Amino acid sequence: MSRSRFTRRGVLKSGAVAGAGVALPTIFTAGSASAFTNEPTGATVTFGFNVPQSGPYADEGMDELRAQQLAVEHINGEGDGGMLNTFKSALDGSGVLGKKVVYVTGDTQTKSDAARASAKSMIEKDGAIMINGGSSSGVAVAVQSLCQEAGIIFMAGLTHSNDTTGKDRKANGFRHFFNAYMSGAALAPVLAKAYGTDRRAYHLTADYNWGWTQEESIRAATEALGWETVETVRTPLSTTDFSSYIAPVLNSGADVLILNHYGGNMVNSINQAVQFGLRDKVVNGKNFEIVVPLYSELMAEGAGEAIKGVYGSMNWNWQLDNPGTKAFVKSFGEKYGRPPSNSAHTCYVQTLLYADAVARAGSFNPCAVVEALEDFEFDGMGNGPTLYRGADHQCFKDVLVMKGNENPTNQFDILEIVELTPRAQVEYAPDHPMFAGGDLGKCNSGA
Amino acid sequence: MDDIILQFINGLDKGSAYALIALGLTLIFGTLGVVNFAHGMLFMLGAFCAVVMQRILNISAVTIDETQKDFLGRPLEVKTPYAELWFGPEIGQVIVNWSVPLSLLLAVPFMALVGWVMERGIIKHFYKRPHADQILATFGLAIVIQEIMKEIFGANPIPVPAPQSFAGSLDFGVLLGFDPNVIVYPYWRLIYFLFSSVILLAVFAFLRYTTFGMVVRAGMADRETVGLLGINIDRRFTIMFAIAAIVAGVAGAMYAPINSPNYHMGMDFLVLSFVVVVVGGMGSLAGAVLAGYLLGVLESFASMNTVKDALPGIDQVIIYLTAIVVLLVRPRGLLGRRGVMED
Structure with missing residues (x-):
């Protein structure tokens, strides 16, 4: 009867050493072959x-x-x-x-x-x-x-x-x-020039993150001009018929409606506001006006005639x-x-x-x-x-203030550039209250 | 007071759209016993009939204007609708301008065809299948049609204005003894309210006072017995499906100036219209109409600032809250019939 030369302790020791031996090169090669996530190695x-x-x-x-x-x-x-x-x-x-x-x-x-x-x-x-x-x-x-x-x-x-x-x-x-702050900073002086500093604004705001920051920004900018904010109303993102939100604007005493809406919300709310005759109204001795802080060409196409003469802002045009x-x-x-x-x-x-x-x-x-x-x-x-x-990590550059073109000559010039707001006018400190609470942290290469 | 009156009018107006869609849904459920999740899609197709008619009327002759440039600096292509060339600028512009009412001429035959094809091609194979199968089949169909429409027309909403004659608002306040400009309401929304009332009355009159309607009502009550009398109830039910499609289609076409048509507008209305049907009572036409108006009015009042201040977020849940309360108090809905959707 022969005794086995393998003991339990011996097997465990050998296994541990072999395992470490196999793993060690992998650890080093992993580091050297891929210094960061998805490092390109081919052509x-x-x-x-x-x-x-x-x-x-x-x-x-x-x-x-x-x-x-x-x-x-x-x-x-x-x-x-x-x-x-x-x-x-x-x-x-x-x-x-x-x-x-x-x-x-x-x-x-x-x-x-x-x-x-x-x-x-x-x-x-x-x-x-x-x-x-x-x-x-x-x-x-x-x-x-x-x-x-x-x-x-x-x-x-x-x-x-x-x-x-x-x-x-x-x-x-x-x-x-x-961003929304820049829209407010660029729009406010143009709005003051066009509509004066004695205005009463009513906000309809899409009830989600972007809408809230847009409302906060344009509200701060217009109130700094001297405008009074009459009411801020949050509208559910899924809303398609805004009539019940627009109807109260009629007798609110407001003479400006600010639509903090984007996309389909904007297309429907501005069209319905115009249908309610808001732009034909005279309130407080002034013509009633509508403002759309963030414009996009594609949404402007969707809004059609309703955006004529309406001010907004853009990143580029x-x-x-x-x-x-x-x-x-x-x-x-x-x-x-x-x-x-x-x-x-x-x-x-x-x-x-x-x-x-x-x-x-x-x-x-x-x-x-x-x-x-x-x-x-x-x-x-x-x-x-x-x-x-x-x-x-925010870009700073000039911001465009736009207006719905009153007399477009083709399907693409439905918006016109009113002013190119200089970069200096829309700059802010990184720790501005509207941007506070964030931390870039360290860059991650995935290594 | 003026705010309450304004929101009441607004609620009736909103409710008229809900009632029209729910009516079609109930017609299909009541007659065929089919839960049609593609009904919102029929409303959307109707709205796109308005878009198509607008495009047909805007088919234009193209001339090159060397004095104007396009965005690339090339001579501008100027388009003049044939309607203006053939009938003169004034009449031509009126024709183009009336594209929405004229689109009903397209919507009625087109939606009848869609309804007939849908019923013969898909729905009839699911009459004896469980409701869950019907829902899956019709919901799948709705998604397919929705994606096809997106491929053809794009994802962006397409503006379809109401005729210029109906731009602006009616000063209701003056009629009711209020100061001017206190209670005003857009003409086109009032037209929509009147239009939907006429359609609703026409459908009820059709079912109540015609032999066809009498047979359909008999079929709704007892399909087997009507069949045993030698009446081809299936053919009549196919026609009813087409009628329901037409009702949804014309509702969508006339709604186009209120809510710019887009490919997902059917889905926006689908859930809502089912809530209306459930609140009204499954299978009850009068219940669907009543619930449509009721929910429209409640939704409008819930959007008032004073109500929202007291109950934040109420505007987002009022419809579903009402449905829960109604179903707790009257499990069959407001005017639901015994035995419908009950084992």
């Missing part, structure tokens, strides 16, 4: 475009996607180059750091959970190195938070809530689009007279047969800015990209001299 690098392809903002999402596709073409040296001809860039038309850009798309459905799921899928399954797009602040905040956790850069699309670069700001997230705008409108217009919207513009610019930051940093590492974008000053992107402020 291509993947961008993730997360836009609403279904749901009520699908048209806006499609316009963003067109612009993103155009940006990829231009980065890869195809087409006429668009804004790369006017923006002093480190890109040379051969992709980014020698890698050709390819892209994947996700459908946000304008729902935070769906947007997070599609962004997660693009990051984990498709290896997207950067996520760009979106037409809602709720989506932007949710996806920005996901990207922060995943070690991915988030270049926000259309998001106008103060919170995106305020209390919900993140080190891996960057917003080129303007295709009618601006500068080389960057002309180059982009030409590229986009020739390819798609219509001028780009301001959400298309912001997505196009964000994609180019990301690619340029990578080229300047010489690395796709998110922390290097963050460093390259922070306090970056640039021009030639259609908004004049622009700063990506390092303290909160």
